[in-house]
Amino acid sequence: MIELVGFDGDDTLWHSEGYYQSANAAFESILGEYVDLANLRLHDRLLATERHNLKLFGYGAKGMTLSMIESAIEMTASRISAADLHRIIEIGKQVLAHPVDLLPGIRAAVETVAAQHRVVLITKGDLFHQEQKVASSGLADLFHRIEIVSEKDDRAYRRVLGEFEVTPDRFAMVGNSLRSDIAPVVQLGGWGIYMPYHVTWAHETDTDFVDHASRVVQVEAPGGIAQALQELQSRAAA
Template sequence: MIKLVGFDGDDTLWHSEGFYQSAHDAFEQIVGHYVDLAHLGLRDRLLATERRNIRLFGYGAKGMTLSMLEAAIDITQSRISATDLHRIIAIGKEVLAHPVELLPGIRAAVEAVAEHHHVVLITKGDLFHQEQKVASSGLADLFRRIEIVSEKDERAYRRVLAEFELSPQHFAMVGNSLRSDIAPVVQLGGWGVYMPYHVTWAHEADSDFVDHTSHVAQVDGPSGIAAAIEELQTRAAA
């Protein structure tokens, strides 16, 4: 039986990636005053910088901002002005300060799952920013535990499950990222409810995961989560 259900935060409970995409658009406008974007592959170069820096800065708006500053200096060969560097910092601050916007119907979805299962929030990113999002979301009271991790991998999920004294087959994870929310859990022997978001960061979209075990159910939105969990429960019982 599935005893514990985890929920992702960004783009599962609340909107997130759209704000980062808007920040990238604003970044392009600034750097576009110095170089020809059409021949530069700016998004790919910024993504490469962000990936390289994840192990140093972690995930989130602060790491994105530092990577944008580094990329801007590199791409413009240090010609970018201090004024425009300050504009890039302001872009990052706007993402950090953006109000939390819940996905429609997500509170009801979590409440429906919580009627039959213990629920936890497992989200990754900058600790301070994620804590702010959780506090502002109005959802904290629904979760038995809130885990903010630096990376969502098998080791992180094993640690959470060990704290609950559960084996993976008793755990299901709900999220929008195959790479971070679904693949590690299923590879451990757990279950996944995949709820794609309309836009995904390229780093999170980089996954070759394929479910060969029928341990994953896909839903179009929050209204389908509770039924998907029960469907996985039926598969688990079988």
């Protein structure tokens, strides 16, 4: 039976990607003062720079901001002004300072699961920013442990499961990213509750994971998590 349930943070417990989308729009507005955006493939080139920098800067607003500055210098052939580089820095600061708004019904959903299972928050990104979001969310008291990791891969999940002394077949992960929340867990032999968010960063949609219908249940809102977990419990018992 499932003993441990993990929850993702960004766009599973609280809203996040919308702020990054707004930041990208503001960045595009600045670059539009220098170059023809129609011919620039701005989104593709910025995404490529962010992906290239992930191993150096990690995930989150700080890495995004540094990648924006690098992209802006490159795409404008170093013509961008110091004042506009400062505007890009301010974009990053605004993302770091955004309010933590919970998804409707998520606290009740976590409380329901926590009444019968140990629960762990597993989120990735900048340590300071994620710690701030966890503290501001008001949800920290619900979790047995909070894990902020640099990457969500099989190594990270194995470490967390080892610390809880739980085998993968007794673990279920709730999250909005097939790439980071669901695929690694299912491939280890665990279970997934996939709750798509209305917008997703392109990097997180880049996966060849094929939905393992027998090990994954999709829900559309937090209110469906408890029932989905019961369904997975039945499958695990069978």
